Amino acid sequence: xxxxxxxxxxxxxxxxxxxxxxxxxxxxxxxxxxxxxxxxxxxxxxxxxxxxxxxxxxxxxxxxxxxxxxxxxxxxxxxxxxxxxxxxxxxxxxxxxxxxxxxxxxxxxxxxxxxxxxxxxxxxxxxxxxxxxxxxxxxxxxxxxxxxxxxxxxxxxxxxxxxxxxxxxxxxxxxxxxxxxxxxxxxxxxxxxxxxx
Amino acid sequence: xxxxxxxxxxxxxxxxxxxxxxxxxxxxxxxxxxxxxxxxxxxxxxxxxxxxxxxxxxxxxxxxxxxxxxxxxxxxxxxxxxxxxxxxxxxxxxxxxxxxxxxxxxxxxxxxxxxxxxxxxxxxxxxxxxxxxxxxxxxxxxxxxxxxxxxxxxxxxxxxxxxxxxxxxxxxxxxxxxxxxxxxxxxxxxxxxxxxx
DNA sequence: CGCCACGCTGGAACGTGTTCTAGATTACCC
DNA sequence: GGGTAATCTAGAACACGTTCCAGCGTGGCG
Numbered sequence: 084x085x086x087x088x089x090x091x092x093x094x095x096x097x098x099x100x101x102x103x104x105x106x107x108x109x110x111x112x113x114x115x116x117x118x119x120x121x122x123x124x125x126x127x128x129x130x131x132x133x134x135x136x137x138x139x140x141x142x143x144x145x146x147x148x149x150x151x152x153x154x155x156x157x158x159x160x161x162x163x164x165x166x167x168x169x170x171x172x173x174x175x176x177x178x179x180x181x182x183x184x185x186x187x188x189x190x191x192x193x194x195x196x197x198x199x200x201x202x203x204x205x206x207x208x209x210x211x212x213x214x215x216x217x218x219x220x221x222x223x224x225x226x227x228x229x230x231x232x233x234x235x236x237x238x239x240x241x242x243x244x245x246x247x248x249x250x251x252x253x254x255x256x257x258x259x260x261x262x263x264x265x266x267x268x269x270x271x272x273x274x275x276x277x278x279x280x
Numbered sequence: 281x282x283x284x285x286x287x288x289x290x291x292x293x294x295x296x297x298x299x300x301x302x303x304x305x306x307x308x309x310x311x312x313x314x315x316x317x318x319x320x321x322x323x324x325x326x327x328x329x330x331x332x333x334x335x336x337x338x339x340x341x342x343x344x345x346x347x348x349x350x351x352x353x354x355x356x357x358x359x360x361x362x363x364x365x366x367x368x369x370x371x372x373x374x375x376x377x378x379x380x381x382x383x384x385x386x387x388x389x390x391x392x393x394x395x396x397x398x399x400x401x402x403x404x405x406x407x408x409x410x411x412x413x414x415x416x417x418x419x420x421x422x423x424x425x426x427x428x429x430x431x432x433x434x435x436x437x438x439x440x441x442x443x444x445x446x447x448x449x450x451x452x453x454x455x456x457x458x459x460x461x462x463x464x465x466x467x468x469x470x471x472x473x474x475x476x477x
Numbered sequence: 478c479g480c481c482a483c484g485c486t487g488g489a490a491c492g493t494g495t496t497c498t499a500g501a502t503t504a505c506c507c
Numbered sequence: 508g509g510g511t512a513a514t515c516t517a518g519a520a521c522a523c524g525t526t527c528c529a530g531c532g533t534g535g536c537g
Contacts, residue, residue: 096534099484119404124524134486136527145524197404204401204452207316211456218458241470248449248467249442255401256445259408261415270445273438277473293504296514321494331516333497342494479537486531495522502515507508 103141105131110152114198122149122198143209149202150213156199157220160185164224174229175275181228182250182271189254190264197258204255221247229278242277249274300338302328307349311395319346319395340406346399347410353396354417357382361421371426372472378425379447379468386451387461394455401452418444426475439474446471 109131113122124145128138142148169180189196206214225243226235235243253270256262262270292300306328310319321342325335339345366377386393403411422440423432432440450467453459459467 102485120523123522135488135525137485139525140484143525201402201404205398206456207398208457211458214456215458241466244467245442245446245471248453248471249445251452252445252449255448259403259411260405261408261412269438270441273474274442274445274471276477277470280473280477295503299515317493320492332495332518334515336495337514340495481536482534484531484533487529489526489528491526492524493522494524495520497520498518500516502513504511504513506511 102131102133102137106133106138106141106148107152107155110148111155111195114149114152115192115195118194119149119198119201121194124148146202146206146210147213149199150206150210150217152195153199153203153217154213154220156189156195157217157224160188161220161224161227165227168230169228173279175272175278177230178225178228178246178278179268179272179275181224182246183268185224186254186264186267193258196254200254200258204251218247221250238280239278242274242280245277246271246274299328299330299334303330303335303338303345304349304352307345308352308392311346311349312389312392315391316346316395316398318391321345343399343403343407344410346396347403347407347414349392350396350400350414351410351417353386353392354414354421357385358417358421358424362424365427366425370476372469372475374427375422375425375443375475376465376469376472378421379443380465382421383451383461383464390455393451397451397455400448415444418447435477436475439471439477442474443468443471 106127109127110122113127113130122145124138125135127148128135131138133141138148142151164181164184169177169184171177171180203214203217222243225246229235229239229243231239249270253262253267257264257267303324306324307319310324310327319342321335322332324345325332328335330338335345339348361378361381366374366381368374368377400411400414419440422443426432426436426440428436446467450459450464454461454464
């Protein structure tokens with residue numbers, strides 16, 4: 084799996100980078116207000132000061148745009164977590180705590196979270212590279228929290244996958260109002276038991 | 281949590297029941313061909329022989345329609361599984377096998393699966409009752425496979441939740457082409473280890 | 478400096494989910 | 508059977524994601 088389908092992104096000029104950031108920022112702002120449906124492409128374009136066609140040149144669909152927003156946010160969380168890792172003896176507990184911390188970060192802007200997660204799960208194959216990237220960051224977040232001194236075992240990697248599934252699905256469940264935060268915590272803790280088998 | 285938001289569904293006449301089934305059947309058929317995007321409300325209405333407004337009276341949105349389709353399909357799987365439960369000693373293995381069997385059932389109509397699962401994860405709060413129903417059926421499927429002789433313990437229920445999360449998220453991952461069937465099986469087996477702790 | 482290729486702009490246009498309306502049909506009650 | 512309220516029909520209309528196009532800037536190259 085090389086980077087073949089994406090044509091090796093030509094480097095952006097400064098103005099282009101600025102436009103890209105303006106678009107992402109606008110999208111996040113609109114999403115924070117009204118969630119997925121409040122992110123309307125025409126409005127994003129207008130508020131970001133670009134033409135609709137340009138917006139689509141940068142992000143080929145609304146889903147691409149919101150998944151890119153998620154990448155952005157996750158990376159911020161990741162940096163914060165690396166600067167201030169959670170304390171604790173048990174790796175499982177550290178992972179659960181780290182994810183719960185991220186969770187509370189999302190909770191602070193629930194509408195934004197809704198928009199990003201809806202996009203993430205609604206994404207079809209044309210977005211799979213970007214979604215994969217998000218998945219990779221999440222996995223890395225978990226691995227970081229485990230604080231390994233040696234490469235992870237096969238069993239640990241399998242456990243990480245299940246934790247990631249649980250994290251993702253629990254998020255969806257919470258966003259649709261079908262589970263409480265407390266329930267999410269319990270689910271994550273349950274999944275994290277797999278780390279210390 | 282009573283059934284208050286849904287006004288206690290007035291019983292349908294025979295003609296109405298037939299219409300409902302015709303709509304569901306048409307939706308499944310279109311989905312089987314071209315997935316989520318091939319289920320177009322106008323076309324469903326036309327092929328099912330009802331007016332567009334009527335379609336919307338029965339299913340208030342495309343997502344509702346497809347989630348109802350999923351309910352339908354899952355119930356069929358559930359009945360089949362109850363008639364022919366999987367063999368085996370280990371409860372964890374039985375659960376994993378049961379879910380993999382259901383998985384292969386979905387695999388037989390991948391486009392239909394795509395449509396139903398996309399709808400399920402895209403559903404917002406207005407569909408949460410229906411999504412919850414799907415979740416309940418899935419949970420029951422797992423509990424059935426465990427073959428309990430006494431009520432499940434708290435730990436078992438927690439494990440079932442994580443297995444359900446894993447099932448759901450693995451399905452999404454497979455549908456978007458980011459995981460193979462083999463990987464899905466591994467993930468499910470990993471999650472099922474939680475049952476025999 | 479002149480020219481070219483490329484990116485950007487404004488805006489029209491299209492497709493599909495969803496809503497609305499006016500009138501026909503049906504189901505139910507007396 | 509007649510009256511009435513609910514349901515169904517056909518079709519227009521609207522909203523928003525997406526595509527497309529013609530022309531304008533702009534930055535780099537001879």
